[in-house]
Amino acid sequence: MVEISIQNLTKHYATLVALDNISLKIDSGEVFGLLGPNGAGKSTLLKILVGILRPTSGTIRLGEYDIVADPEKAKKLIGYLPENPSLYAGLTTLEFLQFVGKIRGVQDDLLDHEISGSLKSFGLDEKRNSLVGSLSKGMKQKVALIATSLHSPEVLVLDEPLTALDPKTRVSVKDWIGGQTKRGVTTILSTHDLDVAQTHAGRIAIIDHGKIVAVGDVESLRRLANTASDARLEDVFLRLTEEKGEEPARH
């Protein structure tokens, strides 16, 4: 299993400071929740973590590998689901999963087995020869989830996995997240769904204006926010982020 270490991470987009000197340590096998208002920097953090974006300064290590210095080795450990996963509409579901499995290094003899099992468990078996472009949003999200975990990653990075899904698909995605966390996969879960964060995450970080404003389990966040001991996470979140202005930090 893999632990994640983020040290003094900063990311600038021209004059905009998207992430401001963030440091975090996520233990191996831990499920770590990431909460924050829109534009707080959550997706940027996750994109740097998986090697899509480069940090302006600071380091991210996944186990023994630095994502900037050893991107190929580090990326082998990761399964990433972006906020709005765009898939190859012109490939069939089966072809898409075969392609992703192959580029993520799944052995040929395991790939068919993994794909068939996952399609069955998500109820997508009869869609294997359908073009991805013809699938519904919920089905595409399920296909993206299968693609994320085909290579049995040791780190899962999930960016808003439940956005705009119907209740039935939400349940199956939540079950899937539960299954992965039981497997002991180190998971970072960015979400606006506070129930999901509370249910699955051992610790939660609240990020606002590119800074971590609080980290801890739900109890410690309640204490930090000076809320009642039975306060809902929603109230804790609002209390911890309310004092900041609307404009993002700028140099």
Added chain:
Amino acid sequence: MRYWVKGRFTKGAILGLVIGEAFSVVFILFGSSTYLSFSNRVGLSTGLSEVALTILLALFLVGLIQSGFNGSGLPVSSSDVDYVFTSPVPPREVFAAKLLLNSLTTVLFGFPPIFVLYLRFSAYYHTSWSSAVLAGLATLVFLVIGLLLSADITLSLGHGLGERKKLWRNIFIILVIAVSLLPITLLIPGIPVEVAEVTRVLPNGLAAAVSVGLVSGTPVGLAYLADLLLFAWLGGVLVLGVRMSRGHFYDLLEVPSASGEKFDQPNQVSRLNPKGKSIWSIVRLKEKIMISRTREARAQFISAVFLSAFMIIYALSGSFQSSPTSFLFILFIIGSFGSGTASRWIEKERLWILKSSPLSMRRYVKEVYRARVAPLLLYLSPVTVAVGVPLILGGLSQPSFLLGVILALPGALEIASITMAGGMYFASKYGQSSADDILSSQQQELADIRRFLFQTIINLVMVSPLILLVFVSETLVTILGPGYLPILAVGMVSVSILFTSLSINFLLNKAGDAVSKREDV
């Protein structure tokens, strides 16, 4: 109408359009001169011009008929759907405003290049410039008829034609093509002239007859009747469209998707069996499957046919014999055209799949280049040989000319390869930007024109050493003597191949790095 006009004619858009117009005028002059030298060579002038124009306009008509049946007869954007179609403006007014704007745009922007085309022809036929203007106007009337017809077809989809649209589309297109191709039979000795007259039932045939008649000064029999028939078409399709637009037609229109992908069949047989294949062969296979399932395959086929036809016409016109460097220049044009195939490589929002994987982006781009571009190069190779062998045989007695030809033949393919690699760099640097999606269409057009010009300059710089080699070849043979021809040929061809390999590698590495560094995914 004001909303669309305001949106379309921003300052930036006007600047972009001026650059675009200038470019099209240069291209038209180049193309028309090539055409005239070709028609001179084969000994045909007015007759051939009318045939060529009928066919050219027929291609335009076929394209519009197709887009009409696809629901794109009235171009709409997603903002139209969200804001205009949900407004209380009656559909008929929306229809009228859209048509008026599209026709105006076509006339406004179509006129300069069309006028230049006819001006070039009027200079050739020694007729007055006013005949060129009138000929241009006749062609523009045809273009507007085409737009109206396309809109009418889209509107007719709601009247029970929808379910049978494929059958009707195919019948329509076959009829238009068949009638339009009839003038070619005039090239068969002894064929009755009346056969070609059949083409004048369609607006493309009428427009060609009137335009060529005017610009060549040839008295056109029944010219006024042809004019009247052309305007009858215009009135007919306009009245038909106005009648059909009375209903609510918004659900018939198609909003183009951001990715431009469209598939006829939702289910397909899976063709990407990864067993025993390397990662890179799977990457290439994926790319080929994607191309084959989108309209890109058709675009590639049309590119290949266009490129080879252009090369053959250029060879027949005798321009290559006058100078081997003209062969290289034409291949630069062809390579730039072909680089469009490479430039269509768009991953955009799907880059997360690749960038979060352990793949090397440099290698990935190289494999995409192989999958997208290699087929076109392979296709061009035999055409180059077919064009080149007669040149070599013809130049055996002139050693200085022969070295230029020997260098120019592989050089042609090398130039095409480099410009296509440039196309991949272009696609990586600019084509993958999801930030482009939030630009307005006018800004996007302007950005595309700027990038295209920038890319053309880069390509020209990259291939100029190859053109230079051909330039100096004649001087070298003259200085060293014909005895050195074999050594010079082997040496210089090796240098050009080495230069090409290094250039392609450099461009594709830069392309891979550009994808890796993208921040807007």
